[in-house]
Amino acid sequence: MKRLSEFINESKGQPIDDQWINDEKPVMTKDGRQAIIVSVDMEEVPNIIKGNVKWNDDLLEYEWLDDGTCKKALDRLGNPKKPDESDNLVKAI
Secondary structure, eight states: OOOHHHHHHHHTTOBOOHHHHHTTOOEEETTSOEEEEEEEEOSSSSOEEEEEEEETTEEEEEEEETTSOEEEEEOTTSOEEOOOGGGSEEEOO
16 A cells, blocks of 8 residues: 555656646656746647746746757756756656
8 A cells, every 4th residue: 555655756757748738737847846838839840848947046948848858958057058857847746
């Protein structure tokens, strides 16, 4: 039998899908930073998700592919950086 904390850990950090984005449900980066989806560019394939990631009191602009893989990331000072796995977009429940 699973404990409540195990169910919470299961739901947090799962890969996103189109339905999750369309329903405007909460998302975050894989390392736990709050993310806000601003728009989804459906003219490109794969679709590009544009949004902001909260870093302390600043909102930094990020871009992800429709599977949640980070395409464009910034460091905490707002300078471009090479995206890594911690910048990927996941479900935040």
